[in-house]
Amino acid sequence: MPSDTDLNKQSPYKEILSPVSSLKGVGKVITRELQKRGVQTVYDLLYILPRSYQDRRKFIPIHKIKSGDAALIKAKIMEIKRLRFRYRPVLEMLVGNEYGIISARWIGAIQHLYRFKKGDNIILYGRFRASPKKMLETYHPEIIKDGNEYEIGRILPVYPEIGGISQRRIRRIMMDAISRFIPNFEDPLPAMIREPRRFLELGAAIKEVHFPSESRLEDLRIRRSPAHRRLIFDEFFMLQLTLALKRSRTSRQRGIRFEIQGIQELYNFLPFKLTGSQASVIHEIITDMSRPFPMNRLLQGDVGCGKTVIALMAAWLAVRNGYQAAFMAPTQLLAEQHYLSTLDLTQKMNLRVALLTSGMSNRANEVRDGVKKGTIDILIGTHALIQESVKFHKLGLVIIDEQHRFGVAQRAILKQKGTRPDVLTMTATPIPRTLGLTLYGDLDISVIDGLPPGRKPIQTKLFHERDRGKVYEILRKEIERGRQAYIVYPLIEESGKMDLKDATNMAEKLRDIFPDFHIALIHGKMPLDQRKGIMEKFKKGLTDILVSTTVIEVGINIINATIMVIENAER
Template sequence: MADARSRPRGKPKSAGAVPVPATLPARLARLGLAGPGDLPFHLPLRYEDETRITPVAEAVAGQPAQFQVEVLDCEIAFRPRRQLICRVADGSGALVLRFLNFYPSQQKVLSPGTRLRVFGEPRGGFFGDELIHPRFRSIQDDEPLPDRLTPIYPTTAGLGQNTLRRLIQKAMDQADLSDTLPEELRRRFSLEELAPSLQALHQPPAVVAMDELDQTLAPAWRRIRFDELLAQQLSLRQAYAARRARNAVVLPPSGVLTDGLLRHLPFTLTAAQRRAWQEIAADLVQPHPMQRLLQGDVGSGKTIVAALAMLQAAESGHQAALMAPTEILAEQHYRKLAAWLEPLGLTVAWLTGSLKKSEKTAMAKRIASGEALLAVGTHALIEDEISFARLGLAIVDEQHRFGVRQRLALKQKAAAPHQLTMSATPIPRTLAMSYYADMDVSVLDELPPGRTPVLTKLVGEGRRHEVVVRVRDACREGRQVYWVCPLIEESETLQLKTAEETYAHLCAELPELRVGLVHGRLRSDDKAAVMNAFLANEVQVLVATTVIEVGVDVPNASLMIIEHAERFGLSQLHQLRGRVGRGSAESVCILLYAQPLSETARQRLKIIYENTDGFEIARQDLALRGPGEFIGSRQSGVPLLRYAQLEDTALVEAARAVAEIMLRDHPLRGAQHMARWLRGAEEYLKA
């Protein structure tokens, strides 16, 4: 069936033109299809029912249908623009076919008297019901109808549905689709056979109503989703086993430094912090590299757990390094660690790109000589000229902000150091099972005592003056305020309140208060000066971009305003809100939004308004955005899921269980399964 809906590109082809064969592999590669073996696993987006004919008189506006008609006449019209208008009819009524983009060959096919099968979505037009760019083909009077639904595949420019269908069916006939799942496991987990499942999805039977199709194909989809999850689990668990097979330095604790820190802390560890610390301490005495994720909500106290891990490395005479994605966050870590650890006689090296060359050289020498057992910094820690004398522990904070190569670069400063990854973005359980199966996970699921709940309020842009009054009142009570904006300076494309504009307005409206401005384009020393003034309460109102999203701890700040909150993601909103509520005073986060709100923005604001639990927010965020956007896995090396749904916890758990069994009892089948589904992507996981 000729697809008349595709837009011509370049010079029109003749009616019988065939794509140059050399371009076909490139077009398939754009879809991630490297060879014939990939084609059976390129599954339809949806289906169209061409198994029945609908009389024109029974056409329903907005409901796709197939019609069998005869061409009455066809002409090129020029008003309001050049278009091909074709009038067709069956015995019950008439339709207009309208093509805004067309080839001369199409006009030739649509000559009066030609019998057509046309598929499209009717809509009301000036001359009656019409189809815009319908799919059509000429037929003989006695041509039978298909007995299967027509699959519609994801495609790319220059690759039509007919070509894809032909290639996929040929691959289905020729490919080796033998089942990689042992029969006993397939039966135990009530899974369909692979080849029939694929056949059902590519050529589903006709059904009485299209809404019955989901139920009909559910068993086939369950098998495909299971296989995809299984491939991911196999690759991650294999990487996990490979890491455990490596040798790593053992970091036995003496307890001298860790006990000294715990005695002098002005607070007591929570039960969750103690549990996480014990899990990490046990990993560090193993002869294989630790690969652990420490996750917790905003303010759950990850830094103190990291400090205890660093001390265990120091007690054994080895170095520990902590890398953070921004200078503000790195400096916050440095300040805390220096205050806690330097009284114990340890030197904490500080390394960022903004240091003067002489300072950077001096720090690099102390790290290279081993004089500094502890180092904190930004990407500067992984520069080529930085070397460690005996790095035993690498800690990466907010790991999703680093690319996979950056994260690996810190580990590569030693032969096989232990690694601790920290995240203040809580990770839903199914996501952790799916994308972090190569890591052990510790969870800080409680907040330290003294953290006050933050009250969240949604306020429309029209009530901005009331918010300014609220700011003045908070500062008169001795409190401090964050005012967060999404842009630094005026944008021609997005009419949003900018940090610089807001700073100027607040300086004018609140002359009795000192207002500061911090954003990513400030020089590091200027940024540090403003942040230090805010920390010392010399600045009462801090206007900022999202550079303060993580790593800023000012207990006296009890009010946060987020400008254009509808433009922020849920994770960002939750992280920003976590900058207040760190003291004893009641804290409020005001989300200023502008109308009109998109449906997605409305959902985000509703979720952040109704929830304070970061894990619940993360769960709903995952449902909104999907795993690829949620964890930045497009740069992580972890294969993304195309078909599986992480909400199906039972299927994720089943795939995890089967992966363990196959790696142990059926390693060859496990390798074949990964080769079929991952197409070499598992190589990323071996680092």
């Protein structure tokens, strides 16, 4: 049998996995900048794809250029002027030919332009606009020098910004990589898959996407060229292959097999009857937990549909089998809400629940000690749950709310605090079925697709600033009916950098506008106990309008709050 070394020598990827520093023109500085972008090898570099393309296939006569066009022109320098603009040097060239004259300007570092003189021929590429002088002008056009003829007569790539490396330098490095490594590159995708779909070979696709020769410019710009189609297919194919392998490994792992006898007792704790959709979802979860393999399920449903109750039912089953559950939420306020809103139900279920967030300096050690000793059944919290100091006695179920708000590594750390625990992730973000299967192919997906009886559908309306009076009138009428309202702002305090309304100042103005209503302010910089008190008053109906920042952005559920005004919603 060949050794690992022999296999490595035989690998079609061996050469293309060479360090990026092996390329011509890539010294220490450029290597460092590329590494900041995650580029370690030639292979990594080739997958930094152009963000756009420039059409330099032919020179455009000046009289045919329209304002807003990007064009390649060849002309003679008619006049050179050295000017100043706001204390900065400016060099202006008037260049022209038999078709007309344009103004080209460079501001700032212009020393490299001093070598040009009146009468010189020059090739420029830039974007042009109409000037007040009734001629076209362009700022900082690119000058194509002698020896750079490869930059004309073709479509050129434009790459993302990489640490100040010029486009010209990146193109030269790419050309070296393609000429040296692509000719011998072996396509990992078999011909039996490629040919029926008319896919380019991978090497040809990489070359074509960087330096197009046959593709239509519009297809390149909208990522619909044959080269892009091949690379897009590969990306989805590798994603699906990775998810399939991950799912296969998970299904072969030995997990916790929870006993579900006496499960009917669980339903007796609920203060309401489950909807058909809720009952179906909890059945799927319980079935998963009864199997000897780790559960890996995503639960999707709108705010207020009952996801938290479903999660608690799963936690009850874990605790009943002698295990603990961890419930991680993305924000401190949401974690606090989960804790406070479930206290009544968890007490009925005889579950010992604790809260752990970064703002709990006083009781944190006591909570961590209880989790380690097993005297706490369910730990609800934020990122604080993944701290090294948090050690579970016997973690059997991990619940992650708004799972897309956490990184892969953060979710993995929490799972590693148990021995192959079951995992239930939740989201209120609607996910189309096909997209869900694509992105979450390693997960089983459950959907609560209906709201509890009597819950009305949400209406969303957009108002212009000039209609602010109408918005306040709607607020007034709703509160006079005994309801409550949120008003959400993008900032806590006024900012000199952004022209946006802030919660602190607007709370004072709103008290003048609505003197008969009780208005409270809440934001993430307040101490935990103060926020708890404010939310508790709002929950009890003692506050009419809660002015907040986006600290309440996900999952906050106060049934009597029937209206939410979001200022600067585009933010």
